[in-house]
Amino acid sequence: MKRINMFYGLPDSFSPHYLLQSMTNTNTNDVEATVAQIMELIDAGADLVRVAVPGLKEVEALRKICRDVACRVSTIQKQIFVVADVHFLPEVAEKTASFVEKVRINPGNFASKDFETMALRAKSLFEICKRHDTIIRVGVNQGSLCDRIISRYGNTTEALVESALEWLKISEMYGFHKIVFSIKSSHVKTTMDANLLLYNKMVEMNKIYPFHLGVTEAANEMEGRVKSAIGIGGLLLHGIGNTFRVSLTENPVNEIYFSKILVGAIQDIKQNVYDNFSNGILNIHYPETSVEKWWAGVGALIGKWWLNNSIKEINIINPHFSFEEIKRLQDCVLQICNIKKTRTEIIACPSCGRTQYDIQAVLKEVKQRFSHYPHLKIAVMGCVVNGPGEMADADFGIVGSANDKVAVYKGKERISDFVSVQEALEILRNEGLRD
Numbered sequence: 001m002k003r004i005n006m007f008y009g010l011p012d013s014f015s016p017h018y019l020l021q022s023m024t025n026t027n028t029n030d031v032e033a034t035v036a037q038i039m040e041l042i043d044a045g046a047d048l049v050r051v052a053v054p055g056l057k058e059v060e061a062l063r064k065i066c067r068d069v070a071c072r073v074s075t076i077q078k079q080i081f082v083v084a085d086v087h088f089l090p091e092v093a094e095k096t097a098s099f100v101e102k103v104r105i106n107p108g109n110f111a112s113k114d115f116e117t118m119a120l121r122a123k124s125l126f127e128i129c130k131r132h133d134t135i136i137r138v139g140v141n142q143g144s145l146c147d148r149i150i151s152r153y154g155n156t157t158e159a160l161v162e163s164a165l166e167w168l169k170i171s172e173m174y175g176f177h178k179i180v181f182s183i184k185s186s187h188v189k190t191t192m193d194a195n196l197l198l199y200n201k202m203v204e205m206n207k208i209y210p211f212h213l214g215v216t217e218a219a220n221e222m223e224g225r226v227k228s229a230i231g232i233g234g235l236l237l238h239g240i241g242n243t244f245r246v247s248l249t250e251n252p253v254n255e256i257y258f259s260k261i262l263v264g265a266i267q268d269i270k271q272n273v274y275d276n277f278s279n280g281i282l283n284i285h286y287p288e289t290s291v292e293k294w295w296a297g298v299g300a301l302i303g304k305w306w307l308n309n310s311i312k313e314i315n316i317i318n319p320h321f322s323f324e325e326i327k328r329l330q331d332c333v334l335q336i337c338n339i340k341k342t343r344t345e346i347i348a349c350p351s352c353g354r355t356q357y358d359i360q361a362v363l364k365e366v367k368q369r370f371s372h373y374p375h376l377k378i379a380v381m382g383c384v385v386n387g388p389g390e391m392a393d394a395d396f397g398i399v400g401s402a403n404d405k406v407a408v409y410k411g412k413e414r415i416s417d418f419v420s421v422q423e424a425l426e427i428l429r430n431e432g433l434r435d
């Protein structure tokens with residue numbers, strides 16, 4: 001049963017009413033566990049929940065999940081979207097499009113030798129979505145741009161935007177307008193620049209489609225929250241964004257908790273002045289007493305200025321926190337903004353139904369052991385399907401495969417078989433990383 005599609009009844013992008021999104025990290029074939037996690041997310045305040053559909057086998061599982069969620073949600077009177085997250089297999093997108101509210105596709109997976117062939121390949125998906133009133137999210141990701149786009153534009157901000165614009169052209173060719181755009185990168189500034197550029201191009205064309213915002217591989221804890229607050233909050237403060245997801249390598253419910261906190265901080269910032277910026281120096285005096293809301297507000301204010309300026313120095317003042325707590329946040333934002341690196345840049349995907357090892361525990365261990373290399377970037381990724389592409393510029397990576405096994409990457413090269421996590425950590429040590 002499909003529910004009423006209200007997405008286009010959203011207030012304009014200057015409204016604080018954003019749709020909050022998260023994604024399940026249960027095995028999609030485990031219908032009971034996935035439904036339970038969706039319900040938990042709904043209770044926490046999620047408006048959209050994305051579910052990974054790795055292959056045809058999971059299509060039927062998702063159908064049952066949608067049916068079950070629809071029955072349960074109607075009892076608590078809430079509009080909820082289940083979004084199918086599809087990579088690589090256009091036929092999976094087509095099969096789910098008849099019963100989910102939204103299908104997320106990755107343009108990189110429709111890669112073709114030319115635009116016309118790609119448009120033709122996408123035709124039946126558009127026809128099905130039109131017939132069933134299903135939204136398409138065009139999820140462009142820097143880690144999986146197609147070779148045709150990269151050979152023309154390089155792996156650049158322009159390439160990300162051009163990939164999105166190709167899909168805008170295709171959707172209009174087929175008379176389809178229920179389309180949402182997202183452009184993501186693990187580089188916060190690239191994410192922001194690409195969204196701003198796409199938005200400005202849409203303004204020039206006099207047609208603004210909805211945006212979904214997010215920063216990929218933000219990892220966890222303070223760094224993950226602040227990275228997302230900078231990228232997402234900065235764009236929201238410029239009036240860009242209708243839905244967003246704070247990706248965290250944690251229990252997905254934490255993503256919704258922090259999303260709500262971020263919305264609260266954005267509302268504060270819209271009502272008061274907490275910042276001044278001059279000659280590259282940004283001063284932030286956001287006297288919030290709750291620590292996560294403080295992180296969220298500081299992050300959003302940094303994002304607001306970073307979008308159109310070069311920042312040389314950031315000063316944070318808050319009488320409610322100790323010198324050490326302020327310094328910790330300051331070091332964190334200076335690292336994210338590439339002003340001063342004091343530790344290893346550790347990125348991690350939030351995990352999803354494709355993950356088959358305890359990524360949260362491994363991320364914790366990698367952080368504990370290898371955080372003292374400011375010149376290095378280490379990635380912890382959930383699956384071999386998307387992981388290697390999305391961590392392409394990392395110096396080292398641990399990438400999950402099946403059944404608690406992972407592979408170790410050095411740059412783009414895989415340097416191990418599928419091994420246990422402990423063996424992978426040993427391989428990193430043999431590569432010169434010391435605890």
Ligand code: SF4
Pocket residue numbers: 349350351352353354355381382383384385386387390
């Ligand atoms: S990289 Fe992580 S979030 Fe992305 S598909 Fe793989 S497991 Fe899921």
